[in-house]
Amino acid sequence: QVQLVESGGGLVQAGGSLRLSCAASGRTFSRYTMGWFRQAPGMEREFVAAISWIGGSTYYADSVKGRFTISRDNAKNTVTLQMNSLKPEDTADYYCAARRVYGASPYEYEYDYWGQGTQVTVSS
Numbered sequence: 001q002v003q004l005v006e007s008g009g010g011l012v013q014a015g016g017s018l019r020l021s022c023a024a025s026g027r028t029f030s031r032y033t034m035g036w037f038r039q040a041p042g043m044e045r046e047f048v049a050a051i052s053w054i055g056g057s058t059y060y061a062d063s064v065k066g067r068f069t070i071s072r073d074n075a076k077n078t079v080t081l082q083m084n085s086l087k088p089e090d091t092a093d094y095y096c097a098a099r100r101v102y103g104a105s106p107y108e109y110e111y112d113y114w115g116q117g118t119q120v121t122v123s124s
Contacts, residue, residue: 002026002113004096009118012086016122020081022096022115030054030074033099035111036081038092038120045095049081050104059104064090086122093117 008020022034035050049070050059058070067086072079079096097111105111 002098004115006096006115006118009120011121014088014122014124016086017084020094022079024077029077033104034079035097037095040092047106052104053102057104088122088124091122093119
C-alpha cells in the first residue's frame with residue numbers, strides 16, 4: 001500500500017515556474033514507477049510525465065516536453081515535477097500516481113495508487 005500526498009501547487013503568471021512534489025509512504029517506494037497526471041476543468045485526466053524505478057527512464061506528454069522535468073529521490077520517497085515556461089493551458093489539478101510494474105506508462109488505468117491532487121493555475 002502506498003499513500004501519496006502532493007504539494008507545491010498555486011497561482012503563477014504565464015512564463016513562470018512551479019515545482020510540484022509528491023511524498024510517498026511505504027518502504028518500497030523505489031520499486032514503483034511514478035507518474036504525474038492532470039485534469040483541467042471539464043476535461044478528462046491526462047498524462048503529463050512518468051519516471052521509472054531508479055529514474056533511468058522518463059516519459060513526457062508532447063505538450064510539456066522541454067518545459068517540465070520529472071525526477072525522484074528514492075531516499076526521501078519523493079517525486080518532483082519541475083514546471084517551467086508555464087502556459088494558461090497548463091491550468092489543472094495535478095495528480096501523483098504510483099505503478100507497481102516497472103516501466104513508465106502514459107495510461108491512467110495502469111497506475112495503482114493516486115494522490116488527492118494539487119491545483120495549478122496559470123494566469124495570462
